[in-house]
Amino acid sequence: MTLSVRLRHDFAGFALDVAFEAPPGVTVLFGPSGSGKSTVLNAVAGLLRPDHGRIVVAGEVLSDTARGVFLPPHHRRLGVIFQDGRLFPHLSVRQNLRYGRWFAPRTARPAREAVVVEMLGIGALLDRRPATLSGGERQRVAIGRALMAGPGLILADEPLSALDDDRKAEILPYLERLRDELQVPMLYVSHAMPEVARIATTVALLDRGRLIRLGPAAEVLSDPAFAGRGREAGALILATVTAHHPDGVTELSAGGLPLFLPTLPAAPGDRLRLRIAAADVMLAQGVPQGLSALNLLPGTVDGVHPQGDAVLVRLATPAGAVLSRITRRSAAQLGVRPGAALTAIVKSLSHAPQDVGTPLH
Numbered sequence: 001m002t003l004s005v006r007l008r009h010d011f012a013g014f015a016l017d018v019a020f021e022a023p024p025g026v027t028v029l030f031g032p033s034g035s036g037k038s039t040v041l042n043a044v045a046g047l048l049r050p051d052h053g054r055i056v057v058a059g060e061v062l063s064d065t066a067r068g069v070f071l072p073p074h075h076r077r078l079g080v081i082f083q084d085g086r087l088f089p090h091l092s093v094r095q096n097l098r099y100g101r102w103f104a105p106r107t108a109r110p111a112r113e114a115v116v117v118e119m120l121g122i123g124a125l126l127d128r129r130p131a132t133l134s135g136g137e138r139q140r141v142a143i144g145r146a147l148m149a150g151p152g153l154i155l156a157d158e159p160l161s162a163l164d165d166d167r168k169a170e171i172l173p174y175l176e177r178l179r180d181e182l183q184v185p186m187l188y189v190s191h192a193m194p195e196v197a198r199i200a201t202t203v204a205l206l207d208r209g210r211l212i213r214l215g216p217a218a219e220v221l222s223d224p225a226f227a228g229r230g231r232e233a234g235a236l237i238l239a240t241v242t243a244h245h246p247d248g249v250t251e252l253s254a255g256g257l258p259l260f261l262p263t264l265p266a267a268p269g270d271r272l273r274l275r276i277a278a279a280d281v282m283l284a285q286g287v288p289q290g291l292s293a294l295n296l297l298p299g300t301v302d303g304v305h306p307q308g309d310a311v312l313v314r315l316a317t318p319a320g321a322v323l324s325r326i327t328r329r330s331a332a333q334l335g336v337r338p339g340a341a342l343t344a345i346v347k348s349l350s351h352a353p354q355d356v357g358t359p360l361h
């Protein structure tokens with residue numbers, strides 16, 4: 001396990017009590033405001049001394065209250081990325097990066113700097129001061145600084161939440177490269193569902209100081225009991241690009257079923273994760289004919305979860321689990337119940353480029 005956390009901590013009116021083990025990849029701490037996400041992150045960072053608990057990263061005990069172990073933050077080989085970047089304003093980009101490598105083994109330094117600069121595309125910014133950078137550029141430098149120490153774990157506290165949608169879209173691919181190419185493990189706080197769908201390998205759901213669910217991203221996000229409301233609810237499926245057609249359509253295959261999207265900048269053979277919002281999925285009996293929607297996924301209902309006047313339905317398909325939000329009336333007319341055979345009609349995978357990301361692990 002990359003990270004093992006067992007924590008109990010009381011603030012006036014708030015009690016945190018969580019225990020989890022995180023596999024390699026990106027573990028997203030997800031949950032409503034005040035559920036304890038930042039408190040967990042702060043305890044791992046060493047910014048909070050927990051009342052009780054033990055934290056182990058890559059085999060190293062960072063904190064163990066039973067044995068009086070508490071490594072100070074600067075002795076934990078962690079990279080930290082904050083919401084607002086927190087670069088040193090009086091230092092150039094290069095100096096900010098070099099500050100980050102302070103605790104790295106001496107031999108690894110020059111090579112790491114070149115790799116980090118290249119990977120984040122910040123070579124042209126090295127002599128600039130943070131004040132002259134855009135928000136997205138600043139956040140790329142902050143990611144670079146976190147990487148420079150060769151951390152065993154990166155802690156990211158809502159690293160995109162201060163950015164607008166375009167800047168988010170600019171930064172996400174870099175975070176995906178950290179996850180997929182450098183394979184740096186991350187503990188990542190977020191409350192934006194599309195971001196979670198893009199970046200998470202594992203999702204840890206917190207509620208009022210408790211861990212209520214931990215599991216692979218695709219599993220947790222497609223669980224109707226935890227999927228959230230509005231456009232938040234959506235499932236995650238893994239698809240492989242099979243062909244680009246001359247009429248501007250990219251064909252993918254998910255579990256043997258074809259999916260069609262407007263041309264994607266990906267090569268045949270590339271594996272992508274797709275988020276399909278529950279609000280964009282209709283259900284039908286049998287296999288409907290003559291529809292403009294291109295993506296039809298036949299499956300079996302294996303979860304029904306009422307949400308006010310609507311119902312969130314989970315359909316197990318060969319492509320993976322898909323969620324659909326329909327009205328209670330439609331659910332009754334269609335005979336929605338566990339075991340019912342229905343077809344999911346995906347209306348608008350096509351309109352959600354931000355919902356297409358690199359592979360799911």
Ligand SMILES: Nc1ncnc2c1ncn2[C@@H]1O[C@H](COP(=O)(O)OP(=O)(O)OP(=O)(O)O)[C@@H](O)[C@H]1O
Nearest residue numbers: 011012014031032033034035036037038039040191
């Ligand atoms: N230093 C502190 N002293 C007292 N209470 C605190 C302290 N830090 C956090 N809390 C309380 O602990 C609870 C959890 O806070 P925390 O910041 O971990 O939540 P969060 O899930 O990260 O929320 P958000 O999404 O709003 O950042 C809140 O009720 C908060 O008021």
